[in-house]
Amino acid sequence: MSEPSSTTTSTREAPLPTDPAELLSLMTLEEKLAQIVGFWDKGDGDAVAPLQGAFGDPQSLHDTSRHGLGHLTRVYGTNPVEPTERAAWLWEFQRWLVASTRLGIPALVHEECLTGLSAWKAATLPTPVAWGASFHPELVERAARLFGATMHELGIHQGLAPVLDVVRDPRWGRVEECIAEDPYLVATTGTAYVQGLQAEGVHATLKHFVGYSASQGGRNFGPVHAGPRELEDVLMVPFEMAVHEGGVRSIMHAYTEIDGVPVAADPGLLTGVLRDRWGFTGTVVADYFGVAFLRVLHHVAEDLGSAAALALAAGVDIELPTGDAYLAPLLEEVRAGRVSEELVDRACLRALEQKAELGLLGATFEDEPPTEIELDGPELRAVARELAEESIVLLSNDGTLPLREPAKVALIGPNADRTEALFGCYSFVNHVIPQHPGTEPGIEAPTVREALAAEWSGAEITHVQGCEIDSEDTDGFAEAVVAAEGADVVVAVVGDQSGLFGRGTSGEGCDRDDLELPGVQRQLVEALLETGTPVVLVLLTGRPYAVGWALETCAAVVQAFFPGEEGGAAVAGVLSGRVNPSGRLPVSMPHSVGSQPYTYLHPHLGGDTDVTNLSSRPSLPFGHGLSYTTFERDGLEVVAGQTSADLTVQVNVANTGDRAGAEVVQVYVRDLVATVTRPVAQLVGYARVDLDPGQRRRVSFTVPPARLAFTARDGRKVVEPGAFDVWVGSSCEDRELVQEVRLDGDVHEIGTSDPRLTTVAVEDA
Structure with a gap:
């Protein structure tokens, strides 16, 4: 980003009003548009957002902000930057906005915070589907309070979370970001998150309103064919509760279309439902590039100006992450009389009201930025550990678990000794660091191998990878089998690698057309079973897989949904018995890919009946989970x-x-x-x-x-x-x-x- 001059001083003769309506009355059209867009120094390539490289920033930050600026996009979360150094930069830029723009309005800073603040060296919690497995919304609220306080200290005003999409198809890559297939569990857990974050002065943003998770074939951005009753009684339920009970202040539209109408261009949803029916008074923000996608992907607009007109009329107040459509293209539409300036005023007033709520109108940033900050302190790590432990689900157990004092353990599998296996796609470790080879994660996150070595200090643990996550290479099987044959028990740790847009087996844009474990992992486990040594299967995944075969053949099966920085120790604790498992399935364990999409909320004819020869019955039902007690x-x-x-x-x-x-x-x-x-x-x-x-x-x-x-x-x-x-x-x-x-x-x-x-x-x- 270009560096604003720190020597600029204000020539303003009198302080400007801090009342949003009065301030709006003084603004030029250019100043209004500046308040309803973001700026993102995103770099090149398709790194951390869909089609990111298809849009370029036409101007520098300094030039873009000459009329003011609505949002600063991901100041801390785009690159591995020292948080205190970045805070110093941020304070200086905010001072420049206050002193050098005509109206002196600071920018609103937003960041991703799906599993805690997504920034280098910040604590990383389990994924939301693990929150659902814990059935413990109060703990989620406590976690959100803790990292919300950190965000507030860093000058962040809005978090782009929680995801309130109800899981409808496990093939969809973003299952890991969702909480459950049950709307009430999603609603209560998501509302608790909202209340925790907003209690610390950071506005939460509900994602993705609405229907995104019901996409055709479980494919990202796929069309949605949900009827009005499914929308109302399933998909909207969590959003309505977060508005009514949680008082959420921001909502993000979904990328998808419903019955041919893109949500970003649907006033019936973004205005009729949210505002007229539910009384929502906050801001509706675009999912990244969502306004431009009305032209690029949905083809309901012939140019960016038309896309801006559709989104603005529908009720999208803020274009994120940049002003591709809401700056020059929308300016031209208004000047030509094709878009009423009243619509711009409506959006701008909402943006100003949000800044007033956050204390930004009239703020001077004369205080000093933090020079020391604890992003991964003991209190937050304790909550991360508790949430990880409570979210692990014991799927099956023939009495082999717990393994209190094993003598010889064969620890096998591609996820046994990988830090990345603990995290979801919106963790900084998997979201940003892969774009910066050689950069350390910046947080302490023991792998399962490291945690088991600490848990069983007297055991002889032989570690063999066996295979890659998503490869057809079986060359490592022979060594794995030898290790299994010489052990008292095998702990096989398999599952996913979370990533984005095809760079993983789970995560945004990483959808599946089958529900077998990726690559040759099932074959590896079956080879281990043939040795006759008891096999304890540990699943580190972002989605439920069709592992009914393992439930029948393995000594025990343990499910962990990307359990975060303390996840390795939590898994070790469950295996040793130090932790009594208490997680319950927030999603059904599928029997096969052919039975999808499936949900336990089906009507009578959506389940097994005498009128079809095909079963949709899952391997394990929603809510299932075993314990070491009765x-x-x-x-x-x-x-x-x-x-x-x-x-x-x-x-x-x-x-x-x-x-x-x-x-x-x-x-x-x-x-x-x-x-x-x-x-x-x-x-x-x-x-x-x-x-x-x-x-x-x-x-x-x-x-x-x-x-x-x-x-x-x-x-x-x-x-x-x-x-x-x-x-x-x-x-x-x-x-x-x-x-x-x-x-x-x-x-x-x-x-x-x-x-x-x-x-x-x-x-x-």
Whole structure:
């Protein structure tokens, strides 16, 4: 970036107003447009954004900012830069904007923060699908508070997270960025993230509104064919809760089209739903280059000016990461009378109101930037460790685990000793560092091999890679088999490499057309099984794979969804028994690629029936997860509300084993007869309950009408009277405790002010 002069002083005779509307009235058209765009010194090539190299910055930062600047894009997250040095640069640039532009408005700085701040040397947490596996939104909120405080200290105002797309197809590369296939789990976890980040003065940005995860064939940017009921009752649910319950201040549009209309050009969604129905008052920002993509990819605009007109009218307030369409092309459209300046005013006022909320209007940056900052301190690492431990799912176990004192261990597999295997595609390690060969990760992240060596100091551990992640080369099999034959147990660590746009097996633009483990990894595991030595399979992946064969043949299978910087130690702790696994599947484990797309939320005819010879039943259901202790549930009581369509659900849960553990109590509902088809199971409440051996607790859920509601034929969100099955179990398929209940009275319509959250109370039984 060009360096602004630090010697420029303001010649402004009087301070300018800090009221957004009054400030808007003083602005020229060029100054208004400057406030609704970003600037990104992104460098060359397709490194960290789709088609990044297709767009060039026509001007330097100094020239672009002569009328002011709306956003500074990824100041810390584009290159490996020393955070304190970059902070000094940022403060100097903000002072230049204040002193040298006519209106003196600082820029809003945004960064990626999907797994913590995506910057060099910053703590990196597990991926969001691991958050879902933890079923612990309070812990996610605590994590967001911690790295949100760091972001605020660095002068960052907005984070581009969380991703609230509901998983619909495991073939899609961005499954790792999502939280779950259940909209309520996504909604509660995502809303907790929003509340944590915004509590520290950093605005969260919901991604990607809406439908992105339902793309055709699980292909990135693929067309979406979701009907209005799927949009309303599944895909929109997390966004609505984050608006109503979380008070989110920014939302990013999805790249995709729905039934032929790109979301970035759809006023029915970006204005009609978000603002008119839900009352959202924040800013809608473009996904990177999303406005230009209306011309380049969707072909609904003949040039950038037309693309800008469509997006602005639809309700996209801020063009990110740069002003490819909203600067010169939009200026020409307004000057020619083809776009009303009132639309520019609408977007600019929202941008100014956001800056006012963040304290930027009137800010001088006369304070000093941080000269020391702890990006990966002990408190944040402790949360990263806790989240990693709680997110690991024990899929199967024949009693081999835990391995308390193994003597000879063959540690085999392409992910056994790779730091990158712990992280998702929006981690700095996998997102940016690959573009800078020779750069160290900057954080301490022991691999599984290093963590096991520390966990089992007395064991003889023989490490053999065996094969690459995504290669057909089997030359390493022979050495791996020899190691397995000489060991008491094999720990096989396989899975994904996260990357972007085809440079990985998981991540943005890294979609799959099958759900077998990439490359020859399955063949490697099968070769190890043939030795007769017990094989413990550890999956470090970004998506669920079709590993039903492993569930039947391996001594144990452990699933870790890119568990972050403390993930190696968390895996080691689960294998040794130091950690009692408590994660539960946030996505179904698929049986085959041919059964996709699949979701446990399917109606009756979406599952196995007598009218088709093909099974869609997953290998393991949503909510499944084993423990080293045992739990018992009893005493289910379900009471329907007297004046509204709510439910009270109470159940006892007890630890009947010999060690402490956490049970995830899951409440499901099925509407037995309705005017539209309804899912065979739907999560309406859950609670993570820690229990000592022999401890027994009673868990109470108050399920509001919104959790039972659906979109009726006339478009209203309603709860119809009638019979419902309610059950509590260890997964969506576990109907150990079930009770039928009737809701009487009239159809109950859900209003905008109705609560969306199921409340939970836990007390001694």
